[in-house]
Amino acid sequence: MHELLTPREMGEADRLAIAAGPYDGYALMRNAGVSIVGALLERFPDAGRIAVLCGPGNNGGDGYVAAKLLSETGLAVACFRNHAPRENSAAFLAAADYEGPVHSLEDFAASEFDLIIDAFYGAGLARSIEGIERSIIDAVNAANVPVVSVDLPSGISGASGATLGAAFKAILTVTFFRKKPGHVLQPGRDRCGEILVTDIGIGERVLDAIAPQCFENTPHLWHQAFPTLSADIHKYRRGHAVIFSGGLTATGATRLSARAAARIGAGAVTVLSPPDALLVHAAHLTSIMLRRTEAVADAVNFIRERKVFSAVLGPGFGDFARIRELVPALLDKCETGEAFKGLVLDADALTAFEDDPDQLFRAAGETDANALVLTPHEGEFHRLFGTIGADQALSKLEKARHASKRANAIIIYKGPDTVIAAPDGRAAINTNATPLLATAGSGDVLAGMVSGMLAQRMPTFEAAAAAVWLHADAAKRFGPGLIAEDLPEMLPEVLADLGLG
Ligand SMILES: NC(=O)C1=CN([C@@H]2O[C@H](COP(=O)(O)OP(=O)(O)OC[C@H]3O[C@@H](n4cnc5c(N)ncnc54)[C@H](O)[C@@H]3O)[C@@H](O)[C@H]2O)[C@@H](O)CC1
Ligand SMILES: Nc1ncnc2c1ncn2[C@@H]1O[C@H](COP(=O)(O)OP(=O)(O)O)[C@@H](O)[C@H]1O
């Protein structure tokens, strides 16, 4: 159930299901109507007066089916519309079968109803909502009458989650077969309220032909790929990660990453520190090892000699010139058949390439696409991928995908709706985050978690997706008062509950 279907793919699912039988388009619509009414009666048993706002397409068709069923239960239902459905369409049949009152949109007043069913537009929304429909959406949102949206809150793009003109703020959204990206990307997600995915008779087998490439980030996506421990494992075979430290005044970020890498299961973690920061680290680190490194060659040699498999570079690092030297040297090691295979660049390691991102992309272009993970937040994304970031026509999902191809790297485009994208086209959208994560250092923890999983040989896309989900779960479990230090300490509980590690 974690596949996300674009509106185009959903249309394809619809066509394939109808071709396979036994349901035709109107039968699927009736099933959709039944699922809407079932959900609605369960949640709003006291709603006496219900308005159904019907658009011209099949979304409106679902609305007529729901109106018919509700009126059959004796409830006071009225449909409002300005455009009748196209003749001979499934929606046309649904409108004909509904025998209750149909009014013009001009006669609609939100205050006269206990509940509103929004069936203006769903997957077929193709342009900005204007005119009377827009005025109604604004008035309903202001009136605070509960809205149940059919498929998607009208005005939300199913492909991108963007608001086109105006969008309902629903209390419940009933969608069919699978969620769409618009249900999980912001602002769409906030507009949906509770999301109920219902079975309307479309068989799972249609997915074989559609082969969706975008997923909601749930443990199903990466559970199987999570590292397991054999009885005879030893710490270096389990996985050795290094975290590059910056100078004296910014060492905390390094330790947050290191602690997270260790807690997620790396067998050994070493902080590579410049001389001036050694004493500070030495005073704080216990199980995590510490190594003095000065020249780029020191780090590269250590990585080779001590069978290091992954590294985090960037948090609290500060020295941009050194980063620009280190990154090509480290990526080169990813390619030379040595153990090292995973470089995570965060924070300063992203900003260091702000003036010449192509320098990073050239180095990454020569390595395996699974060797590099970039973890930009909004600001860092714009610094590295200016043109892609500024393209208003692209959704966050598309931006992450373009960036991933551009950089030949796995991208974790962070935020409330973090998108993880791989150059092969796979993408995952995260939905379990909490605003509690907006606390200094939480990104450093995330970078450390990714490297800790890479150290254990977890495939890169799955490691990135798992880190994002587990990080958010840790934050939610801790709850209010969370600071970044708490995140690694919650991981044992998170892992144990999933049976991982
Ligand atoms: N795909 C499926 O498997 C199923 C889909 N169903 C319903 O069908 C819906 C999709 O139906 P449609 O493809 O007919 O799409 P919609 O009903 O969402 O809208 C299509 C119509 O709206 C017009 N339109 C789009 N944006 C507009 C705007 N901003 N202002 C004015 N007019 C606009 C289009 O020209 C078209 O006439 C889904 O959202 C769902 O509710 C259900 O009936 C069950 C099965
Ligand atoms: N409002 C929010 N809702 C959910 N997650 C958030 C929110 N704000 C930030 N986060 C998450 O918190 C982390 C912050 O990372 P980052 O901005 O790099 O912080 P820092 O540099 O302080 O470590 C990311 O994983 C991001 O997705």
Ligand SMILES: [K+]
């Ligand atoms: K709708």
